[in-house]
Amino acid sequence: MTGAPVLALRGVSKRFGAVQALTDVHLEVHAGEVVALVGDNGAGKSTLVKTIAGVHPIDEGTIEWEGEAVSIARPHDAQALGVATVYQDLALCDNLDVVGNLFLGRELKRFGTLDEVAMEKRARELLDTLSIRIPSVRIPIAALSGGQRQVVAIARALVGDPKIVILDEPTAALGVEQTAQVLDLVERLRGRGLGVILISHNMADVKAVADTVAVLRLGRNNGVFEVAGTSHEEIISAITGATENAVTRRQARLAEEAK
Amino acid sequence: MTTEQTTPDEPAAATPAPAEPTASTPAVDPRLLVRESGLAGYLAEFKQKMKNGDLGSVPVVLGLILIGAIFQGITGNFLNPDNLTHITQWIAGPGLIAVGIVFVLLLGEIDLSLGSVAGASAAIAAVLSARSGYSEWLSCLIAVAAALAIGALQGFFFAKIGVPAFVVTLAGLLAWSGLQEYVLGDKGTVNVVHDGVLANLDNYFLGDGDIVYAWGLAVVAVALFAAGQFLDARRRTAAGLTARPVSEIALRTGVLAVVALAAAYMLNQDRGLPLPVLVFLTVVVVTDFVLRRTSYGRQIFAVGGGVEAARRAGINVSWVRISVFMISAGMAALGGLFYASQQGSADKILGGGNVLMNSIAAAVIGGTSLFGGRGKTWSALLGILVIQSITTGLDMVHVNQAIQYMITGAVLLAAVVLDSVSRRTRKTAAR
Numbered sequence: 001m002t003g004a005p006v007l008a009l010r011g012v013s014k015r016f017g018a019v020q021a022l023t024d025v026h027l028e029v030h031a032g033e034v035v036a037l038v039g040d041n042g043a044g045k046s047t048l049v050k051t052i053a054g055v056h057p058i059d060e061g062t063i064e065w066e067g068e069a070v071s072i073a074r075p076h077d078a079q080a081l082g083v084a085t086v087y088q089d090l091a092l093c094d095n096l097d098v099v100g101n102l103f104l105g106r107e108l109k110r111f112g113t114l115d116e117v118a119m120e121k122r123a124r125e126l127l128d129t130l131s132i133r134i135p136s137v138r139i140p141i142a143a144l145s146g147g148q149r150q151v152v153a154i155a156r157a158l159v160g161d162p163k164i165v166i167l168d169e170p171t172a173a174l175g176v177e178q179t180a181q182v183l184d185l186v187e188r189l190r191g192r193g194l195g196v197i198l199i200s201h202n203m204a205d206v207k208a209v210a211d212t213v214a215v216l217r218l219g220r221n222n223g224v225f226e227v228a229g230t231s232h233e234e235i236i237s238a239i240t241g242a243t244e245n246a247v248t249r250r251q252a253r254l255a256e257e258a259k
Numbered sequence: 260m261t262t263e264q265t266t267p268d269e270p271a272a273a274t275p276a277p278a279e280p281t282a283s284t285p286a287v288d289p290r291l292l293v294r295e296s297g298l299a300g301y302l303a304e305f306k307q308k309m310k311n312g313d314l315g316s317v318p319v320v321l322g323l324i325l326i327g328a329i330f331q332g333i334t335g336n337f338l339n340p341d342n343l344t345h346i347t348q349w350i351a352g353p354g355l356i357a358v359g360i361v362f363v364l365l366l367g368e369i370d371l372s373l374g375s376v377a378g379a380s381a382a383i384a385a386v387l388s389a390r391s392g393y394s395e396w397l398s399c400l401i402a403v404a405a406a407l408a409i410g411a412l413q414g415f416f417f418a419k420i421g422v423p424a425f426v427v428t429l430a431g432l433l434a435w436s437g438l439q440e441y442v443l444g445d446k447g448t449v450n451v452v453h454d455g456v457l458a459n460l461d462n463y464f465l466g467d468g469d470i471v472y473a474w475g476l477a478v479v480a481v482a483l484f485a486a487g488q489f490l491d492a493r494r495r496t497a498a499g500l501t502a503r504p505v506s507e508i509a510l511r512t513g514v515l516a517v518v519a520l521a522a523a524y525m526l527n528q529d530r531g532l533p534l535p536v537l538v539f540l541t542v543v544v545v546t547d548f549v550l551r552r553t554s555y556g557r558q559i560f561a562v563g564g565g566v567e568a569a570r571r572a573g574i575n576v577s578w579v580r581i582s583v584f585m586i587s588a589g590m591a592a593l594g595g596l597f598y599a600s601q602q603g604s605a606d607k608i609l610g611g612g613n614v615l616m617n618s619i620a621a622a623v624i625g626g627t628s629l630f631g632g633r634g635k636t637w638s639a640l641l642g643i644l645v646i647q648s649i650t651t652g653l654d655m656v657h658v659n660q661a662i663q664y665m666i667t668g669a670v671l672l673a674a675v676v677l678d679s680v681s682r683r684t685r686k687t688a689a690r
Contacts, residue, residue: 076573091571093564095632096557104561105572113552117491121498 004067012061029195036210054078084157147178330652340528351535352597356618357639359590367631368424372431377595378610385605395456410588414581460600468531477519563632624674
C-alpha cells in the first residue's frame with residue numbers, strides 16, 4: 001500500500017452556522033484498504049462522509065484525489081471522480097427488480113429504449129464476481145431479505161466502477177448471517193482494489209474487516225490505528241475520550257478516597 | 260470472524276469465489292428460483308406468482324368472463340355484435356382518462372380533477388370550432404394544450420410547493436368545472452360541428468365498415484407480438500440468459516391470436532373497426548411501451564417506489580411528477596373529446612357525475628395499485644371493459660341508476676380490497 005492515497009482529506013473543516021461540525025480533520029484511504037470510521041453519535045462521521053460525497057462542500061482544507069487537489073461541490077462531482085456512497089437507509093426502490101435498481105439512473109439503452117438484455121447480463125456478471133447470491137435478478141427488491149437488500153445496494157454502488165466506496169452503517173439492523181454476508185462483500189471489494197470507508201458502531205465488524213481505524217471525536221481526529229496491533233479497549237477509549245470519562249473519573253475518585 | 264464461522268449452514272454463500280469454477284455447474288443458493296424449462300416451468304412459475312399475491316390480470320379477466328356469461332344468460336343478447344360494438348365505442352372516453360389515472364397512480368398519487376379537465380377541454384374544443392369558427396383540428400389541439408397547461412400548473416403546486424396532490428386536484432376539480440361553465444357561456448350546451456372531426460371521433464368506422472381493417476389490425480398485432488417475443492428470446496439466449504421457451508411464446512401468441520381474431524370477427528359482424536377502438540388501443544400500446552421500455556417510464560416507477568431512492572439515483576423527481584400530471588391531464592382532454600363526440604355536444608355536465616370515479620375504478624379494477632409503483636396501462640383497458648360491461652348489462656335489464664351506482668361502488672371496493680390483500684400477501688411472501 002505505497003504511493004499516493006486514492007483519497008486524502010487534509011485539514012478539512014466544516015461549519016453549520018454556530019456549530020463547528022469538523023475541525024482540521026485528516027483522513028487517507030488507499031486502494032485495497034478498508035478504513036473504518038468510528039466515533040460516538042455526533043462525532044462528525046456522517047458529516048465527514050457527506051463532504052466526501054459532495055452533499056456538504058467543505059469550508060476549509062483540501063481534498064486530494066490520487067495526489068491531486070480536487071474540489072467536490074456537488075454529489076455529481078464525487079460520482080465523476082469515482083466515489084460511490086451506500087447510505088444507511090437503503091436507497092433502493094422496493095417495486096423495481098434487482099436489475100432495475102442496479103441500473104437506476106444510468107440505464108443501458110439500445111435504439112433509445114431500455115436494453116434489458118444487456119443490463120441483466122451485466123447485473124449477473126457483477127453479482128457473480130462479488131459472489132452475491134439472490135433468488136433471482138428479476139424479482140422485486142420488496143421480496144428480498146434485509147441482508148440481500150444491503151448487498152444489492154452495495155452492488156448498485158459498484159455499477160459505475162468507483163474507486164472509493166463509502167458504506168454508512170452497512171450492518172446496522174442485520175442478522176448474524178446477513179452481517180457476515182455483507183462483511184464478506186466488503187472483503188471482496190478490498191480484493192478488487194477498491195478503497196472502502198466503513199462507518200460502523202459495531203467494534204466486532206470493525207475488527208473483522210478493517211485495516212485501519214480512524215477515530216473521530218467531537219469533530220476532530222482522535223487517533224488512527226492499525227487494526228492488527230490495537231486492542232478493542234484502545235479504540236473504545238479513543239472514541240469516548242479515554243482520559244476523561246465516567247470510568248476514569250470514578251477511578252480517580254476512588255483513588256482519592258483511598259488516600 | 261470471517262466466512263467460515265459465520266454461515267455454516269449455507270455452503271453456497273460461504274464458499275470463497277475462487278473455488279467455484281472447478282465445479283462444472285456454479286454452486287447455487289438452494290433458494291434460487293430456477294425455472295424449469297418448457298410449459299411445466301411456466302405453469303409452476305404462474306402458480307408461485309398466484310401464491311405470492313402477484314395476481315396480475317387474472318381476477319379481472321375472470322371477472323369479465325363472468326360478467327359476460329351472467330348478462331348473456333339474463334338478456335340473451337348481451338354478447339351480440341352490435342351491443343359489444345357499442346361497448347367498445349363507449350369505453351374510449353373513460354378509458355383514455357383511466358390511462359391518465361394509471362400514470363398518476365404509479366406515482367402513488369391521485370388526480371381528482373380529471374373529470375373537470377375532460378369537461379373543460381371538450382367545452383374549449385366545441386366552443387372554438389362551433390362558435391368561434393376555428394378549424395376543428397386546431398380547436399382540438401388548443402383544448403389538449405390547455406389541459407397540458409392545467410396539468411403543469413397542478414403538477415407545479417404538488418411537486419415544487421409541496422401541496423398534497425389530493426388537495427391540489429380537489430381545488431382543480433372545482434376550478435376547472437368553473438372554467439368549463441365559463442367557456443360554455445349562457446347557453447350551456449354547444450353542439451359539435453355536424454359531421455366534422457369531433458362528431459366522427461367516436462362514431463366513425465374505418466373504411467366505413469370494410470372488414471379488412473379489423474382483420475388487418477388483429478393479424479398485424481399478433482404478428483408483431485410473436486416477432487417481438489421471438490427476437491427477444493433469441494437475443495436473451497445469445498446473451499446466455501434464461502429465455503422464454505418456444506412453447507411459452509407459442510401459448511402466449513395463441514391466446515392473443517384467439518382474443519384478437521375473435522374481437523375482429525365480432526366487430527366485423529357489426530360495422531367493422533370503430534375509430535375509438537383504434538385510438539384507445541394505440542394509446543394503451545404506446546403508453547405501455549413508454550412505461551416499460553424507456554428510462555422515462557423507469558423513472559416514473561422509481562419515483563412511485565421510493566422518492567428518496569429515485570432522487571439519490573439522480574432522477575429529477577419534480578420533473579417526473581409535473582410531467583406525469585401533464586400526461587394525465589392530456590389524456591383526460593382526449594377522453595373529454597371522445598365524450599363530446601359520443602353525445603354530439605359539450606355541456607356543463609360533461610365529465611361530471613361518475614366519470615372520474617369510473618375512470619379511477621377502471622384503473623384499480625384492472626390491477627394498478629393505489630399504493631404506487633405497480634401497474635400498467637393495459638389495466639385501464641381491462642378495467643373500463645368491466646365497468647362498461649356492468650353498466651351496459653344493468654341498463655339492458657333495466658336496473659335503475661341508483662342500484663347501478665351501488666353495484667359499481669361494490670365492484671370498486673372489491674378491487675381495492677383485492678389490491679390491499681395482494682399487497683399484504685406480497686409482503687409476507689418476501690423472504
